[in-house]
Amino acid sequence: MEEELKSLVKVWVCTIVSISYCYYLPPKIKAGVFRFLAVFPVCSMFLVLPMLFSISIFSSYTAFLLSALSNIRLLLFAFDQGPLVPLPPNLFKFICFTCFPILLQQNPKSQDHIPKWVFAVKVAIFGILLHIFIHKPNMPPTLLLGLHLLHVYLSLELLLTVLKVLFTIILKCELKPQFNEPYLATSPQNFWGRRWNLVVSATLRAGVYTPVRRVCNRLMSSGWARSMGIFAAFLISGLFHELTFFYVTRETPTWEITWFFVLHGLCTAAEVAVKRTKFLRLWWPERQAVSWLLMMGFLVATVVWLIVPPFIRCNPIERGVSETLLVIDFFRRKFLFTFSVIIT
Numbered sequence: 001m002e003e004e005l006k007s008l009v010k011v012w013v014c015t016i017v018s019i020s021y022c023y024y025l026p027p028k029i030k031a032g033v034f035r036f037l038a039v040f041p042v043c044s045m046f047l048v049l050p051m052l053f054s055i056s057i058f059s060s061y062t063a064f065l066l067s068a069l070s071n072i073r074l075l076l077f078a079f080d081q082g083p084l085v086p087l088p089p090n091l092f093k094f095i096c097f098t099c100f101p102i103l104l105q106q107n108p109k110s111q112d113h114i115p116k117w118v119f120a121v122k123v124a125i126f127g128i129l130l131h132i133f134i135h136k137p138n139m140p141p142t143l144l145l146g147l148h149l150l151h152v153y154l155s156l157e158l159l160l161t162v163l164k165v166l167f168t169i170i171l172k173c174e175l176k177p178q179f180n181e182p183y184l185a186t187s188p189q190n191f192w193g194r195r196w197n198l199v200v201s202a203t204l205r206a207g208v209y210t211p212v213r214r215v216c217n218r219l220m221s222s223g224w225a226r227s228m229g230i231f232a233a234f235l236i237s238g239l240f241h242e243l244t245f246f247y248v249t250r251e252t253p254t255w256e257i258t259w260f261f262v263l264h265g266l267c268t269a270a271e272v273a274v275k276r277t278k279f280l281r282l283w284w285p286e287r288q289a290v291s292w293l294l295m296m297g298f299l300v301a302t303v304v305w306l307i308v309p310p311f312i313r314c315n316p317i318e319r320g321v322s323e324t325l326l327v328i329d330f331f332r333r334k335f336l337f338t339f340s341v342i343i344t
Contacts, residue, residue, distance in 0.1 A: 004055045011049050011062060015070075016095060018042045022074060023094045027087055031080035039078050043071045050247040057323050063244040069200070070099050072207040082206050093171065101160055101199045102167050105174040118181075119161065126154045145308060153182075155324075160199075176202065186291035188268040189275075191299070192234075200237075208233040223276070227269040234265025249314040260306040267298070 019042075026038040046066040053059040076082025083103055088094045096102065129151045160178035168175050176199055185191035193201060213229030220228075238261030242253050 004053060004058060007052050008058055011052060014045070014049070015066060015099065018045060019070075019095045019098050020091060022077070022098070023087075023091050026078070031078065036075070036078040039074045043074055046071050047243075050244075055323050055327075056248040057327070059247045060244055063247045065099055065101070067243060067247075068240040069101060069203060072203050073098055076207050082203075096167060096171065100163060100167065101178065101197075102164060102171075103176040103199050103202055105176045119158075122154055122158060126151070126158060129154070145312065148311075149303070149307075156197075160197075183296075184292070185295050185299075186288055187271055187295055188264055188298070189271050191295060192264065192268060204233045204237055208236045223273060227273060230269040230272065231262075231265045234261045234268065237261050238265075245310065245314075251314060254310055256306045256310050260302055263302060263306070 022039055022042055026035045029035045029038050049066055050059040050063040053062065073082050073084055077084040077098075083097050084094065088097060129147055132147060157179045164175050164178055178197065178199055180195045180198060182191055182195040185195050209229040209232065212232040213225045216225035216228045219225075235258075238258035241261065242255065242258045245257055246253055
């Protein structure tokens with residue numbers, strides 16, 4: 001564990017140095033190809049850094065923050081786009097908005113904040129799941145896998161919510177929420193565009209959807225250009241998820257995770273196109289309960305079909321839970337040791 005923590009320190013020292021370089025030098029270069037060439041070595045390095053870890057929780061979060069999120073934002077920055085433009089007033093803010101899943105809330109007054117008791121309930125459920133995983137009761141493998149998937153969702157939402165609150169206090173500004181009750185989604189567009197991992201959705205919208213749609217507008221009708229932009233965003237998202245899964249398992253990709261996002265991208269593009277017809281514009285909003293049932297059924301079916309099999313083969317969730325408990329125990333023992341030294 002101590003070697004992993006040393007690697008973690010080295011990776012983030014290297015990251016801070018690299019982002020500092022991107023803050024001071026590339027802005028002096030005209031936006032476009034030459035600035036892209038200036039940031040390209042940093043983007044390439046960020047693709048390698050997750051390989052330095054053997055613990056999956058470190059490699060997966062480093063892949064998410066650096067290989068995916070930071071790289072997209074730096075590439076946008078190279079062309080004078082994205083959350084790093086205009087240039088933040090100081091290096092610290094530049095590092096925060098490059099490396100962490102935060103975005104400024106453009107219209108805070110219009111945001112309906114989720115009640116605090118909902119967050120408390122999710123924390124309680126997360127604690128119950130950890131208790132179940134520690135004692136490993138005799139339960140059907142399918143149910144246990146379902147609980148593991150619920151654990152992944154809760155751990156992601158709770159961690160990102162805590163980060164949002166922390167950076168809101170540190171940066172003294174209103175930040176975009178991370179999730180908006182995704183289990184209430186009524187369609188693929190509603191789920192991916194308005195409820196699930198909103199900061200990443202906004203990053204993909206700026207970094208993939210908008211450029212692809214702008215290029216396709218010159219070659220085809222606006223409707224097809226919109227569909228191509230949606231499909232491209234989901235394809236890139238799928239490839240990044242596949243890459244993250246590779247960092248965790250270090251096994252040859254089977255592309256099932258990518259196909260999951262491709263399928264949802266096709267369905268989202270089809271939904272957007274169909275809902276623009278007159279009949280669907282009138283019919284769709286009036287059947288929220290039916291829409292919710294269809295969406296949840298579709299989501300569960302595609303998860304079971306394309307996400308569950310690689311997770312069963314490689315078992316990264318249980319490994320991640322074990323590693324999380326190992327990290328918690330490591331710091332607990334260090335704290336107790338330090339405390340005993342102080343009082344003696």
